[in-house]
Amino acid sequence: MPLAGPCAAYDGHDTMTRPAGPTVLHVDLDAFFVSMELLRHPELRGLPVVVAGGLGPRGVVNTCSYEARRFGVHSAMPVGRARQLCPRAVFLASDYAYYGVASQRFHSILRDYTPLVEPAGADEAYLDVAGCEQLFGDGEAIAGDIRRRVSAEIGITASVGVSGNKLVSKVASDASKPDGLVVVPLGGEAAFLGPRPLRDLPMIGPKTAEVLAGLGVRTIGELAAVAVGHLESRFGRHGLELHERALGRFDSPVLAGRGEAKSVSREMTFEQDEASEDRLRAVLRGQAERVAADLVRQGKAGRTVTLKLRFPPFETLTRSATRPSPTGLADELFETALELFERAWSENARRPVRLIGLGATNLQEPARQLRLGETLERDRVAETVAAIRDRFGDGAVKRGAELMRGPGR
Amino acid sequence: MKVQVLQENLQRGLAIVGRAVATRSTLPITANVLLQTDKGRLKLAATDLDIAISAWVGAKIDEEGATTVPSRLITDFVSSLPPATALLEIPDRGRQVRLECARNESTITAMDAEDFPRINSISDGVAVQLEPRALRRAIDRVEFAAASDDSRPVLTGVHVKSAPHEKTGAPTLTLASADGFRLAVAEITLSALPDDPIEVIIPARALRELGRLANDANEPIEMRINAQKTQVQFAMTDVELVAQLIQGTFPNYRQLIPESSGTTCTVSVEEFKRETRIAAIFARDGSGIIRLQLQPNSGLPGTLTISARADEIGNNEGSIDAEIVGDATKIAFNSRYLQDVLNALSVEKVALEMTSPSSQGVFRPVGETDYVHVVMPMFVQC
Numbered sequence: 001m002p003l004a005g006p007c008a009a010y011d012g013h014d015t016m017t018r019p020a021g022p023t024v025l026h027v028d029l030d031a032f033f034v035s036m037e038l039l040r041h042p043e044l045r046g047l048p049v050v051v052a053g054g055l056g057p058r059g060v061v062n063t064c065s066y067e068a069r070r071f072g073v074h075s076a077m078p079v080g081r082a083r084q085l086c087p088r089a090v091f092l093a094s095d096y097a098y099y100g101v102a103s104q105r106f107h108s109i110l111r112d113y114t115p116l117v118e119p120a121g122a123d124e125a126y127l128d129v130a131g132c133e134q135l136f137g138d139g140e141a142i143a144g145d146i147r148r149r150v151s152a153e154i155g156i157t158a159s160v161g162v163s164g165n166k167l168v169s170k171v172a173s174d175a176s177k178p179d180g181l182v183v184v185p186l187g188g189e190a191a192f193l194g195p196r197p198l199r200d201l202p203m204i205g206p207k208t209a210e211v212l213a214g215l216g217v218r219t220i221g222e223l224a225a226v227a228v229g230h231l232e233s234r235f236g237r238h239g240l241e242l243h244e245r246a247l248g249r250f251d252s253p254v255l256a257g258r259g260e261a262k263s264v265s266r267e268m269t270f271e272q273d274e275a276s277e278d279r280l281r282a283v284l285r286g287q288a289e290r291v292a293a294d295l296v297r298q299g300k301a302g303r304t305v306t307l308k309l310r311f312p313p314f315e316t317l318t319r320s321a322t323r324p325s326p327t328g329l330a331d332e333l334f335e336t337a338l339e340l341f342e343r344a345w346s347e348n349a350r351r352p353v354r355l356i357g358l359g360a361t362n363l364q365e366p367a368r369q370l371r372l373g374e375t376l377e378r379d380r381v382a383e384t385v386a387a388i389r390d391r392f393g394d395g396a397v398k399r400g401a402e403l404m405r406g407p408g409r
Numbered sequence: 410m411k412v413q414v415l416q417e418n419l420q421r422g423l424a425i426v427g428r429a430v431a432t433r434s435t436l437p438i439t440a441n442v443l444l445q446t447d448k449g450r451l452k453l454a455a456t457d458l459d460i461a462i463s464a465w466v467g468a469k470i471d472e473e474g475a476t477t478v479p480s481r482l483i484t485d486f487v488s489s490l491p492p493a494t495a496l497l498e499i500p501d502r503g504r505q506v507r508l509e510c511a512r513n514e515s516t517i518t519a520m521d522a523e524d525f526p527r528i529n530s531i532s533d534g535v536a537v538q539l540e541p542r543a544l545r546r547a548i549d550r551v552e553f554a555a556a557s558d559d560s561r562p563v564l565t566g567v568h569v570k571s572a573p574h575e576k577t578g579a580p581t582l583t584l585a586s587a588d589g590f591r592l593a594v595a596e597i598t599l600s601a602l603p604d605d606p607i608e609v610i611i612p613a614r615a616l617r618e619l620g621r622l623a624n625d626a627n628e629p630i631e632m633r634i635n636a637q638k639t640q641v642q643f644a645m646t647d648v649e650l651v652a653q654l655i656q657g658t659f660p661n662y663r664q665l666i667p668e669s670s671g672t673t674c675t676v677s678v679e680e681f682k683r684e685t686r687i688a689a690i691f692a693r694d695g696s697g698i699i700r701l702q703l704q705p706n707s708g709l710p711g712t713l714t715i716s717a718r719a720d721e722i723g724n725n726e727g728s729i730d731a732e733i734v735g736d737a738t739k740i741a742f743n744s745r746y747l748q749d750v751l752n753a754l755s756v757e758k759v760a761l762e763m764t765s766p767s768s769q770g771v772f773r774p775v776g777e778t779d780y781v782h783v784v785m786p787m788f789v790q791c
Contacts, residue, residue, distance in 0.1 A: 303696070325743070325787070326696055364696040369743055370767065370785040371589050372665050 021138045022186050023130040024254060026161045026169035027146055029106060030178040032123035033063040035156035036099050037092050048089035052079045053286045055093050060268070060283065062094050066178060076268055078279075096293050102154050109149050113142055116256045118166075124173075126166050128254035140183045147181065163189060167250035171200050189248025194221030201245060205269065205354065207312045208235075208242075220246050238314050264294040264302065267357025273312055275352040277345075284341060287358040288334035295360060301326035301367065302360025305333055307340040310355035311348060319344045326364045333360060410474020412444075412497045414451050416490045416510055418466040422453040423484045425464040425648055428618050430480040431457035436526075438477060442484075443525045444497065444506075445475035451497075454528055455480060460615045460652040461528040462622075474499060475522035478506055482517060528651060531642040536633040537571060537582065537603040541626040541645075547584050547595035548620040550753045550780055555613035556588035564588055566610035566655040568662075571603055585662055586613060591746050592662050593753070596779040609634055610659055611641055615652035619643050622650060665783055667771060670762035672735030674703045675775060676713050678759050682751045684727035685744070688717035692744040695719030698787050699744045701761075705733035717744070740766050741787040750782045 029035065033051040038044055048068035052059045059079035071086035079091065103122040110117045110125055113136055118126040129142050136142050143160040150158040161172025163184035171193060172182040184192045193201070198209050201220050211234060217223050224246035231239030244250070266287040274280055284307075295301055303326040310316045319340040327333060337358045345353075423442065431439035434457060443454040451468035454461060476499050486508075487495070495510040505516040548567075556564035567586045574581040580599040585592065622645060623630060631644040634654070643650045688699045695718060702714040711733035716726040740763055750772050751759070758775035766789075772782040 301696075365698075365789065367696050367698050367741070367787045367789040369590055370788050372587060372592060372662075372769070372783070372785055374785065375767075 020186070021140070022163045022169075022184060023128055023139045024163055024165055024169050025127040025129060025139060025143055025146070026120075026166065026173040027110060027125055027127065027143075027150075028159050028173045028177070029123035029150070030157045030159055031063050031065055032102075032156070033094060033099055034065045036102055037095075038065075039155050040098075044090055048073070048086050050079075050082055050086070050089045050091050051094055052082070052091060053094055055079060055091055060286065064089070074271070076271060096290065100293075102156070105154055106150060106158075109146060109153065113146070116254050118254045118256060126169065126254045140181070143181050143183070147179075163192075163248075165189075165248070165250040166252060166254060167202065167245060168192065168248045170202055171196065174200065184248075190221075190224060190246075193246065193248050194219065194224065196220050198223060203238075203242070203245065203314075205313070206271065207273070207354070208314075211235075211313070235313065262363065263306075263359050263361040264291050264300075264363070265306070265308075265357055265359030266290045267308055267355055267359075269310075269355045270353065273352035273354050274356075275350070277350075280341070280345075280353060280356055281338065283356055284337055284358055285334055287356075288330045288337060291358055291360050292328055292330035292333055295328040295363075295366075299366065300363040301328040301365065302333070302363055303327075304360070304362035305336040305340070306357075306359040306361055307337050307344060308355065308357035308359065309341070309344055309348070309353055311351050312354045316355070317344060317348075320361070322362065325369045326362070326367060328366050333358065410444075410446060410476060410497070410499045411472035412446060412451055412468050412470055413494050414466060414468040414497065416487060416492050416495050418468070419451075419495055420484075420487050420490075422451070422464040422466040423480070423487055425622065426453045426455040426462045427480055427484055428621070429455040429457055429460050429462040429650075434458075438520050438524050439526065440480060441477035441520055441525070442480045443475065443477050443522060443528075445522065446470045446473045454525075456526055456528055458526060458653075459612060460618060460650060461526075462618065463528060463649045463651075465647045476506055476519045477522055477525050478517045478519050483508075486515065486517075529640070530649065531633050531635045531640060531651065534633055534635040534638075535603045535605045535607060536631050537599060537607065538601075538629040539582070539597065539599075539632055541623045541628075541630055543597045544630060545620050545623040546755070547582075547597050547779075548616045548623070550595045550782075551584045551586045551593040552613045552616050552620065553749050553753065554588055554591050554593035554782070555586040561589070562655055563610055563657040563659050565614075566612050566659075567616055568659040569607065569609050569611055571599070571607040573602065574598075582607070584616075585659070587660065587662055587665075590743070590785050591750075592665055592783040593750075594662070594666070594781050598779075607632075607634055609638060609641060610655040610657065612652055612655055615641070615650065619650055622648055665769065666781055667762070667764065667769065670735070670771065671764040672703055672705075672733065672738050672762070674711070674713055674734075674761045674763075675732040675758055676729055676761075678751060678754050678756060680729040681713070681715070681759065682748075684715040684729055685747055685751060687727055688715050688725050689744040689748060690717075691719050691722060691725040692717035693719075694722045696787075697744050698741050698789060699747050700739065700741045700789075702737075702739045703731065703733055703761075703763075704737050705735065738763065738766065740770055741789045742770065742784055743787055746784045750784060753782070754780075 034049050037051060049065040050061055050068050050073060051063045052061050061075050061077045061082050063075055064073045068086055068089050073082045073086050110127055114127055114129050114132050116128045129139055139162040143162050147158050157179040159173045159177045159180045161169040161182050163169045163172055164186045168184050168189045172184050176182040198204050198212055198220060228240055228243045231242050268283055304320050304322045306318055306320040308318045321336050321340055426442060439457055445452045449470060450465045452463060452465050454463040490510045493511045498507045504519055506519045507516050551567055555567055559565050567584050570583050580602040582597045582599055585594045626645045628646050633642045639654055641652050641654055692699050700716045705711040710730045712728050713731035714728045718724040754774050756774040760773045760775050762771040769783045769785055774780055
């Protein structure tokens with residue numbers, strides 16, 4: 001799909017012809033939550049630091065410092081496991097309100113260069129700077145500029161990948177981490193990806209990698225060399241997609257968020273397929289809290305709740321339910337998502353789950369149907385909790401259920 | 410069994426009892442209609458085990474007997490026949506009903522009447538006589554406010570209680586329903602109180618069906634509760650409806666109707682309905698919220714503004730003249746709840762009483778004291 005550059009309105013200047021260099025940037029803040037914690041706790045620099053959704057044994061690691069990663073700790077890992085791997089790490093509870101401010105600043109820096117910014121989370125985004133060269137220089141120059149500004153204005157580092165499409169830029173920024181910049185020239189995509197391990201390619205999870213390893217495929221280049229028909233026989237319609245991606249071909253354009261978010265969601269891919277109902281519920285509960293917090297920040301409420309489940313290798317299903325009135329309450333989001341989950345999971349023989357996600361769509365102004373005899377106490381409680389969290393961090397007030405006790409207690 | 414019956418009579422009887430036929434049931438015979446000779450007439454009956462409707466039609470009984478046939482089949486079939494005398498016949502121990510009308514003849518596979526759920530006529534307990542029009546009016550004003558999901562079974566019913574009127578002392582039957590968000594209370598004045606006070610919860614669905622039947626009734630309808638207080642029976646001329654009562658305690662709703670209010674707004678029901686209908690078109694694509702603004706205007710008619718907005722569609726705002734006593738204020742309602750109450754008010758003017766944007770709105774028909782409807786507002790940030 002041809003995409004008009006954001007500055008295409010300056011037509012008529014021959015200097016505004018399509019640029020020769022790559023213009024798609026993937027900007028990713030390095031170990032975002034940990035970096036933010038180090039900003040206010042400089043004494044922790046150089047130590048293994050882990051930021052987790054909850055600090056109980058069933059909490060989940062959100063981000064960890066590069067020091068902690070050396071011990072094998074990684075995001076999405078249960079806190080209990082992380083403690084085993086790295087007992088001397090410093091464990092901190094996530095403080096979304098604090099990170100949120102930095103995240104907003106980050107995205108507004110990006111929008112200074114082009115309106116064509118596609119957020120991919122609190123700490124990463126894609127940009128297409130085609131047509132902006134006259135103003136800010138080429139992709140590489142803009143990438144350098146963004147890195148300098150993030151460092152100066154937020155105090156943390158960002159890594160950037162620049163290439164002709166989102167897929168390769170994402171791999172490039174990952175490759176440049178931390179605090180790096182990698183530019184892949186147009187036409188050089190396959191050569192750049194070729195020697196890299198399979199797992200560097202988004203969409204290749206542990207199970208796919210395992211299947212491919214069985215075929216003797218270990219690098220992206222080796223994957224690109226496998227006949228498409230062969231891949232299709234193993235992976236169905238995803239075979240062609242795997243082949244195209246291994247060659248660095250990806251045609252999904254950078255799409256700017258249309259001002260306001262259409263949905264708010266959280267999802268999580270498990271390193272090992274998850275079969276424990278308790279744990280899946282706990283993850284869903286945490287996602288409901290995060291989504292609710294995002295909704296509050298945006299001044300919105302969601303009327304439709306969506307549940308996403310993926311079973312290995314790529315069998316993805318989504319289920320959604322529309323509530324009678326929009327909600328921004330974590331309890332209500334969780335309640336609806338849990339119903340959807342329980343039904344969808346039993347329909348699928350309660351197989352191990354690779355990915356679970358919760359989203360709120362059909363976003364509307366927050367409004368709630370009051371019940372007969374109800375006073376506004378519940379909202380006052382919610383407001384008070386929000387105020388405490390804004391001031392002292394998300395961890396300051398918690399629900400008992402979030403402590404994620406094991407079963408039978 | 411051998412019966413001669415006019416096609417029109419059979420068609421009418423089937424239409425009446427057809428409302429009680431089970432549509433989704435694990436008991437196949439409940440999809441059938443019972444046909445039975447009864448004291449010189451033909452009795453038709455159907456039940457889904459929650460409610461049962463029986464109807465009697467005139468017939469010439471040549472031979473006593475009973476059978477059951479699939480409701481949909483016989484209803485569709487009989488309503489297509491020409492107006493003439495139909496002959497219904499079952500050979501002894503036969504599984505086939507033979508039906509002959511004009512020059513059309515058919516056989517229908519039957520199921521044994523012995524297997525049909527027993528429908529008891531109630532003759533004990535306590536009874537009260539109800540005027541059909543007053544009953545119909547009260548039902549129409551309360552049944553829609555009952556809960557449609559059965560997470561709290563008592564709320565799917567209508568609370569019915571007999572007592573002397575709180576203020577006038579007149580014998581009164583009070584019908585109340587609430588789904589957790591709204592409450593409707595209607596009163597019927599009785600000619601006399603029953604021997605023992607009545608207080609039961611009748612499924613809203615049974616009353617909905619009764620409302621339809623009451624349309625055709627001219628004679629008083631007898632409501633009778635059995636001695637065990639498990640069933641209610643409504644007896645009309647040639648038609649009876651029996652329903653299982655809902656067991657449980659209905660919430661004490663009196664406290665939800667405020668005695669006083671901060672602002673009262675009196676408007677034309679027609680105008681209010683029209684503007685609400687328009688706003689609802691916009692509200693349905695958004696959050697379903699209709700906002701009301703009450704603006705008094707010292708000495709002169711005030712204004713009631715009805716508005717709705719849908720983020721990506723657009724906005725709508727309409728104003729009507731209003732007689733407003735009290736301070737300027739605003740309130741937001743779910744558009745369906747607002748439309749429901751306005752549609753139920755068969756009067757010229759309605760008074761909306763309210764105290765704050767987050768407490769209940771009270772709707773009363775002006776000039777009538779026998780109905781009140783309470784709707785909880787939507788809590789909105791702005």
